[in-house]
Amino acid sequence: MTPLLELRGVDAAYGTTAVLRNVTLEVEDGSMVALLGANGAGKTTTLRAICNMGVRVRGEIRLAGRRIDGQSTETIARLGIGHVPEGRGTFLSLSVEENLQLGAYLRRDRGVAADLKRLFGYFPVLRERLHQQAGTLSGGEQQMLAIARALMAWPRLLLLDEPSFGLAPILVQEIFRILRVINKEEHMTMLLVEQNARLALDLVGHVVLLETGRVVASGPPKQIAANESVRRAYLGQ
Amino acid sequence: MQALLHQILSGLANGSIYASVALALVMIFKATHQVNFAQGELAMFSTYVAFTLINAGVPYWVAFVITLGFSFTAGVAVERLILRRFRHASVLSAVIAFIGLLVMFNGLAGWFFTYTIKVFPSPFDPHAWYGTTYLSPHEVGMISVTLIVLAIVFVFFRFTRLGLAMRASAENPQSSRLVGIRVGWMLALGWGLASVLGAVAGMMAAPIVFLEPNMMAGVILYGFAAALLGGIDNPWGAPIGGFILGVLENLAGAYVVGTHLKLALALFVIVAVLVFKPSGLFGRTVVVRV
Numbered sequence: 399m400t401p402l403l404e405l406r407g408v409d410a411a412y413g414t415t416a417v418l419r420n421v422t423l424e425v426e427d428g429s430m431v432a433l434l435g436a437n438g439a440g441k442t443t444t445l446r447a448i449c450n451m452g453v454r455v456r457g458e459i460r461l462a463g464r465r466i467d468g469q470s471t472e473t474i475a476r477l478g479i480g481h482v483p484e485g486r487g488t489f490l491s492l493s494v495e496e497n498l499q500l501g502a503y504l505r506r507d508r509g510v511a512a513d514l515k516r517l518f519g520y521f522p523v524l525r526e527r528l529h530q531q532a533g534t535l536s537g538g539e540q541q542m543l544a545i546a547r548a549l550m551a552w553p554r555l556l557l558l559d560e561p562s563f564g565l566a567p568i569l570v571q572e573i574f575r576i577l578r579v580i581n582k583e584e585h586m587t588m589l590l591v592e593q594n595a596r597l598a599l600d601l602v603g604h605v606v607l608l609e610t611g612r613v614v615a616s617g618p619p620k621q622i623a624a625n626e627s628v629r630r631a632y633l634g635q
Numbered sequence: 636m637q638a639l640l641h642q643i644l645s646g647l648a649n650g651s652i653y654a655s656v657a658l659a660l661v662m663i664f665k666a667t668h669q670v671n672f673a674q675g676e677l678a679m680f681s682t683y684v685a686f687t688l689i690n691a692g693v694p695y696w697v698a699f700v701i702t703l704g705f706s707f708t709a710g711v712a713v714e715r716l717i718l719r720r721f722r723h724a725s726v727l728s729a730v731i732a733f734i735g736l737l738v739m740f741n742g743l744a745g746w747f748f749t750y751t752i753k754v755f756p757s758p759f760d761p762h763a764w765y766g767t768t769y770l771s772p773h774e775v776g777m778i779s780v781t782l783i784v785l786a787i788v789f790v791f792f793r794f795t796r797l798g799l800a801m802r803a804s805a806e807n808p809q810s811s812r813l814v815g816i817r818v819g820w821m822l823a824l825g826w827g828l829a830s831v832l833g834a835v836a837g838m839m840a841a842p843i844v845f846l847e848p849n850m851m852a853g854v855i856l857y858g859f860a861a862a863l864l865g866g867i868d869n870p871w872g873a874p875i876g877g878f879i880l881g882v883l884e885n886l887a888g889a890y891v892v893g894t895h896l897k898l899a900l901a902l903f904v905i906v907a908v909l910v911f912k913p914s915g916l917f918g919r920t921v922v923v924r925v
Contacts, residue, residue: 451809471809471813472815475813476815481813483810487809487810487813489803492803500816547814
């Protein structure tokens with residue numbers, strides 16, 4: 399079966415600064431994959447390369463077998479990739495409702511209202527905050543809004559850039575629990591970047607480990623966690 | 636007392652022109668952080684198009700609508716063909732491009748339509764019932780047209796999907812792309828709408844200032860002042876700034892500086908706002924939580 403997302407021999411650079419070298423990875427339909435690695439390993443760059451966001455890319459990127467590298471960010475969104483960017487990308491001056499409407503910008507079908515309701519089931523706080531300006535939300539609420547915004551498009555693949563960033567541990571647990579439920583219940587494929595290796599290892603079905611722009615390990619969390627150098631470098635054991 | 640009331644009301648009429656121009660400037664500034672110095676010349680050129688159509692026998696309001704269509708297309712074309720190339724250029728390059736456009740449209744208008752001053756018709760009958768001792772029918776008409784246009788713009792931005800997408804693109808282009816909005820086209824659309832607003836101002840101003848290639852020179856200056864006064868970052872402040880400035884101009888002209896120094900008043904307002912309240916009367920100083 400063709401994987402939903404496939405990177406083959408991808409090099410990526412900002413201007414002349416090379417960041418990724420020969421990255422190859424696959425994300426199976428319905429799976430949850432974590433991209434782990436230290437600061438500056440190229441995790442965010444990998445997500446940016448997939449969506450063609452200011453990164454120069456060589457190599458092949460495919461969505462369900464179809465080449466998407468070289469397409470514009472807008473087109474890639476239209477092809478079904480949702481992206482919760484680094485820093486959440488909230489439209490701060492707009493209301494929560496408008497943020498969610500923008501998430502569904504591409505949709506013309508009648509299911510939008512029903513999906514909104516469904517998302518309120520996962521993130522009840524957004525219903526309470528619906529008419530509030532998004533900039534007034536707390537960090538955790540903004541993260542939920544960012545995830546809900548991306549989900550409103552009902553993408554085939556959801557990219558998440560450090561959903562735990564800057565949040566209290568209890569909130570992180572909550573958000574990760576919700577992500578897992580959405581993955582299972584909605585069959586939503588996810589590729590997430592995470593700094594917190596321990597959390598990610600508990601959450602996902604497959605891990606890709608990046609080191610200075612190269613994939614150094616890839617496999618189920620158990621296998622990765624068993625690796626001696628991984629334990630030392632990322633789990634502090 | 637009557638004279639004062641007259642000055643204030645006709646100030647609102649002039650102010651409606653500044654309001655449209657100021658809103659046009661703010662719309663482009665919000666989306667691109669560039670100030671469109673050519674806004675007035677585009678409006679002037681559109682007014683010539685209306686003039687040509689009316690002289691060819693097209694009824695006024697039909698010519699009005701066709702002209703709006705023309706300015707929309709021209710605005711979109713200018714953005715797509717010229718200004719998008721300056722999107723990542725330095726501020727100075729962009730300013731030079733705008734000044735180039737200004738000179739170009741001014742020259743083209745002179746070339747096509749000559750520099751002879753022409754009388755532009757008003758669609759409002761000078762003896763219409765809605766004329767009063769204080770306001771001529773044309774002045775009532777231009778205030779009404781401006782208010783209707785402002786209302787349409789408000790509804791468009793507040794309640795339509797496209798309006799929302801344009802606001803989103805102005806605030807956060809990257810996130811907008813991620814939800815699939817074609818940000819480049821939203822900018823072009825913004826240019827088209829701004830140039831429509833300018834054309835309305837031009838057609839409403841022309842019966843008063845007369846039609847000639849430099850007709851908008853003074854108006855655009857007041858437009859800048861109005862935009863700054865209302866807050867260059869605030870689309871709702873700009874029209875209010877326009878109306879305030881119109882009244883201020885008339886009062887100062889009648890009672891303080893005299894008609895000869897009216898234009899200097901606009902410059903005075905620009906300097907005063909920049910010195911004392913750079914964010915304008917209704918501007919928001921952006922506070923960012925880090």
